[in-house]
Amino acid sequence: MLKYIIKRILQAVPLLLLITLICFTLINLAPYDAIDSITTPDMSKAEIEAKRETYGLNDPLIVQYGRWVVNILKGDFGYSLLSHTSIKYDLKIRIPATIKLVLPSYLTAYLLSIVLGLVAGSHKNKWPDKLIDGFCSVGISMPTFWFAMIVMYFFGYKFRLFPLMGMHTIGLEDSFADFMKHFIMPYVVLTVGFLPDLTRYVRGSTIGQLKEDYVIVQQAFGAKRTEILFKHVGKNVLIPLITKLGMALPMLVAGAVITETIFSWPGIGSYFVKAISAMDYPIVMSILVLSGTLVILGNLLSDVLYCLTDPRIKTMK
Amino acid sequence: MKKRNRRLENVVYEFKHNKQAIFAAIYLCVIICVSIFVVFVNIDPDAIDVVHKLEFPSGAHWFGTDDMGRDYFIRVLYGGRVSLLVGVLAMVTSITIGVTVGMMSGYFGGIVDNLLMRLVDVFSSIPWIIMVTVFGLLFKRGLFSIIIVIGLFSWMGIARLVRSEVLSAKEREYVQYARFIGRHPARVMTGHVLPSIFPTIITAATAEIASAIMMESALSFLGIGVAAPMSSWGSLLQGSQQYLQKAPYMAVLPGILIILTVYSFNKLGDVLRVFVEPKITAGEKNE
Numbered sequence: 314m315l316k317y318i319i320k321r322i323l324q325a326v327p328l329l330l331l332i333t334l335i336c337f338t339l340i341n342l343a344p345y346d347a348i349d350s351i352t353t354p355d356m357s358k359a360e361i362e363a364k365r366e367t368y369g370l371n372d373p374l375i376v377q378y379g380r381w382v383v384n385i386l387k388g389d390f391g392y393s394l395l396s397h398t399s400i401k402y403d404l405k406i407r408i409p410a411t412i413k414l415v416l417p418s419y420l421t422a423y424l425l426s427i428v429l430g431l432v433a434g435s436h437k438n439k440w441p442d443k444l445i446d447g448f449c450s451v452g453i454s455m456p457t458f459w460f461a462m463i464v465m466y467f468f469g470y471k472f473r474l475f476p477l478m479g480m481h482t483i484g485l486e487d488s489f490a491d492f493m494k495h496f497i498m499p500y501v502v503l504t505v506g507f508l509p510d511l512t513r514y515v516r517g518s519t520i521g522q523l524k525e526d527y528v529i530v531q532q533a534f535g536a537k538r539t540e541i542l543f544k545h546v547g548k549n550v551l552i553p554l555i556t557k558l559g560m561a562l563p564m565l566v567a568g569a570v571i572t573e574t575i576f577s578w579p580g581i582g583s584y585f586v587k588a589i590s591a592m593d594y595p596i597v598m599s600i601l602v603l604s605g606t607l608v609i610l611g612n613l614l615s616d617v618l619y620c621l622t623d624p625r626i627k628t629m630k
Numbered sequence: 631m632k633k634r635n636r637r638l639e640n641v642v643y644e645f646k647h648n649k650q651a652i653f654a655a656i657y658l659c660v661i662i663c664v665s666i667f668v669v670f671v672n673i674d675p676d677a678i679d680v681v682h683k684l685e686f687p688s689g690a691h692w693f694g695t696d697d698m699g700r701d702y703f704i705r706v707l708y709g710g711r712v713s714l715l716v717g718v719l720a721m722v723t724s725i726t727i728g729v730t731v732g733m734m735s736g737y738f739g740g741i742v743d744n745l746l747m748r749l750v751d752v753f754s755s756i757p758w759i760i761m762v763t764v765f766g767l768l769f770k771r772g773l774f775s776i777i778i779v780i781g782l783f784s785w786m787g788i789a790r791l792v793r794s795e796v797l798s799a800k801e802r803e804y805v806q807y808a809r810f811i812g813r814h815p816a817r818v819m820t821g822h823v824l825p826s827i828f829p830t831i832i833t834a835a836t837a838e839i840a841s842a843i844m845m846e847s848a849l850s851f852l853g854i855g856v857a858a859p860m861s862s863w864g865s866l867l868q869g870s871q872q873y874l875q876k877a878p879y880m881a882v883l884p885g886i887l888i889i890l891t892v893y894s895f896n897k898l899g900d901v902l903r904v905f906v907e908p909k910i911t912a913g914e915k916n917e
Contacts, residue, residue, distance in 0.1 A: 331752055339768055450650075454892035456844060458851045459867060459885035462874060470875045567757035571848060575871070586852055589763045597764060601756065608755045 318617065325609040330382075332605045336598060337378050385602060391595040393588075400599050403584065408565075410480060411580030415568045418500050419561055422507035423554075429508075430515020431550065435542050437520055445512065452509030461502045461575045468498060478577040499576045503569055511557070518553055522546045552623050559615025563607040566600065640904045651901045654894035661891060665714050668707045675700060675708045676859065684877045694879050696869070705861060706883045712862040713843055713888070716777055717895075720842035723781025725788060725835050732792025733819050737800060746789070754786040762845065763854055771857045780845050788834050795827040802826070833902045840895035847888055863888050 356364075365371050372380075384391060390400035433445040469477040475498050476482065485491040522528070523546060531541045561568075566581050573582035581600060588596035645651050679699030687694045693703040735746040753761075762783050769775030799805060800823065808818045843863075849855030850864030858865070863884040870880035 328748075328752060328755065332756060335752070336764060339764060342768055450893055450896065451889065454840070454844075454889045454896060456847050456851070456864075456867075456885065456888055458848065459881070459888065462867070462871060462881050462885070466874055466878050466881070470878075563757055567760050570759050571852065574852060585760065585763075589767070590853065592767065601760060601764065604760055605756055608757075 318613065321613050321616070322609075325613070329602070329605050329609060333382065333598070333602055334378065336601045337381070338374070341374055341377075381598070385599075390599040393593055393596055395591050395593045400596055403596075404581070404599065404603075407579060407581050407584050410578065411569060411573070411582065412565055413480075414496070414499055414503065414573070414578055414580060415565055418503035419507055419564060419568070421500075422504045422511055423558070425504075426508055426511035426515050427547070427550070427554065429512045431519050431542055431547060433512070433516040434519025435523065435538070435546075442516075446516065449509040449513050449516075452505065453513075457502060457506045458571050458575050460505060461499075461572060464498055464502055465575070480579055499569070499572050499578055502576075503572050506572070507568075511554075514557065515550055515554065518550045519546060522549050525549075552619070555618045555622050556615040559611045559613075559618055562611030562614060563604050566604040566607055637905050641901060644901050644904045648901065650897055654897035654901075657890055658894045658898065661710060661887070662714065664707060665711045668704070668711065671704065671707075673701055673704045675705045677701070684873060686877075687879055693883050694877065696877075696880060697873060702880060702883070706863070706866060706887065709861045709863045709866050709884060710887060710891075712773065712856055712860055713846060713864070713891070716773065716780070716846045716856075716862065717839040717843040717891075719777045720780040720784070720846070721835055721838040723777060724785040724838055724842070725831060727781065728785035728788025728834075729792050729824075729831060731785065732789040733796055733823065735789065736793040736796030737815065737819055737823065743793075747793075750786045750789050753783065758783050758845070759848070762849065763852070766849070766854050771854070773856065773860065776846060776849065776855055780842050780849075784838065784841060784845070788831075788838070791830060791834055792827060795830050796823055799823045799826045829902070829906045833899055833906050836895050836899035836902060840892045840899070843888065843892055843895070 370377075381391070388401065390404065392399055393403070429445050433442040436442045465477060468474045475494050478495075480492065480495050481488075482491050482495075527545060528541060531545060567585075568582075569578070569580060570582035570585060572578070573580045574586050577583060581603075584596065585600050587593075588600070645655070677700060679695070681699065683695055683697055683699040685695045685699075693701075693706065696702050696705065731746050731750070735743045762779050765782065766775065766779050769779065805818060805822045808822050809815075813821075846855055846862060847864030847867065850862050851868045853868060856862040856865045861869070866884045867881060870877070870884070873880055
């Protein structure tokens with residue numbers, strides 16, 4: 314097992330390097346000059362040149378890339394071009410904020426989808442299925458930000474139940490009640506965003522599982538419908554769903570870009586969008602590397618989980 | 631020949647007995663016609679009228695006016711032109727790349743297959759929203775660049791799908807015969823393999839339009855998509871965010887149109903899937 318994991322990680326390294334190389338090249342090809350964000354219009358040409366030199370922007374691309382990779386490996390993500398703060402420090406604050414939002418939402422959606430999917434799949438083409446599946450089709454077609462705006466309008470402006478922005482009221486950083494007030498709207502929006510896809514997935518595999526022989530055997534033995542569904546079918550539906558859990562790991566970075574932006578949640582997503590619009594490329598690159606790493610780790614995790622939960626698969630050896 | 635008819639019958643059956651599918655087809659026809667012919671309506675979507683700004687829906691302005699007094703209803707219809715255009719052209723881009731890569735990969739196999747599939751892995755390993763925004767920096771903002779960027783990052787699924795279809799199409803006798811008598815690979819691919827996987831491509835294409843429209847609206851909403859003075863449903867929604875409290879009606883119409891359009895394209899894809907995968911869906915109606 315350990316050998317397999319190590320092998321997989323080693324295979325992933327070139328992929329990750331390739332991703333960073335592509336992104337690095339792309340950013341350097343972009344019709345913007347990184348120096349513009351450091352300098353002010355009243356600086357003289359010599360001053361700008363000096364700045365270029367100190368930031369190492371005159372070196373050949375490959376040298377810049379090499380230096381950057383080595384620094385990342387040392388845990389140094391560099392500095393923001395715009396605010397000159399350490400990216401590592403920023404990430405340390407922003408990653409927990411995103412996790413606080415994404416993890417509960419995803420888990421809620423995950424658990425809800427199992428129940429809804431099993432119910433829909435077992436009542437195929439009857440009214441519970443039509444209701445749940447209809448909700449899913451609409452949910453998939455609905456842009457998250459539109460739903461967020463509707464929620465904001467009703468609960469933020471009209472009924473004034475919840476604050477519209479941020480994670481804490483200034484001065485109340487330690488209050489849990491205050492956090493919950495800020496948390497509830499983005500949480501609901503994100504949960505609704507995750508839900509339709511997962512539910513459809515569960516529904517599909519439930520329908521597939523119900524055609525299997527073991528279900529007929531259980532029926533022949535006179536097992537109850539609910540018992541078959543939750544005890545036997547449920548178990549088999551869970552296996553592919555566990556792989557989904559691993560695949561969801563990168564969501565911790567990119568899962569809430571839009572939701573975070575609209576609610577001004579101080580997480581990775583809004584950090585990324587701000588960096589993109591300011592062309593703050595060290596930040597963009599760090600987030601790229603981060604999500605690339607998470608994708609690879611997530612795939613690995615899902616493979617390992619799959620093998621652990623399904624004894625029929627023995628590809629590990 | 632008989633099998634083919636049966637498949638078509640399935641699709642027709644599905645259409646007749648699925649109210650949502652009928653609705654989707656009618657809605658799409660209407661929205662496409664409206665988008666094409668809206669230019670003949672004698673209202674200028676850019677006519678500024680500051681006196682009547684942010685007015686609630688009324689007889690004169692069916693969906694009110696925006697922050698510069700422009701008629702919102704007509705602006706939304708013009709926005710639909712952009713959204714649909716981006717959807718269709720991005721679909722064409724991604725289908726072109728996806729089918730090319732998938733065909734080459736499946737047809738040649740071996741090292742070509744390996745290389746191309748690794749490429750697919752690289753492209754699909756970063757969340758699309760991050761990839762697209764980074765790539766978007768490379769181009770000047772505009773309609774063309776959005777289409778290219780969306781197309782460039784949504785072909786991976788199609789490539790995988792086409793590859794697996796080609797792998798099985800390659801084994802058919804007529805394809806093997808064509809290869810045996812020394813037809814040029816390009817001609818075998820376009821003349822023999824492509825027609826047999828065409829239904830799959832059409833099905834994927836419908837779903838692709840839906841996802842391209844979604845991507846475009848998300849990008850425009852984040853402010854990195856369609857730029858003023860052009861507007862799409864996504865950028866209209868972005869604009870309405872500012873006036874959410876004063877003019878909530880501005881958020882309603884573009885959002886509903888996005889939902890209906892994406893929903894309809896998805897539904898259409900589902901119906902067409904009956905043609906491609908008769909085994910999976912044929913059983914459904916009997917139960």
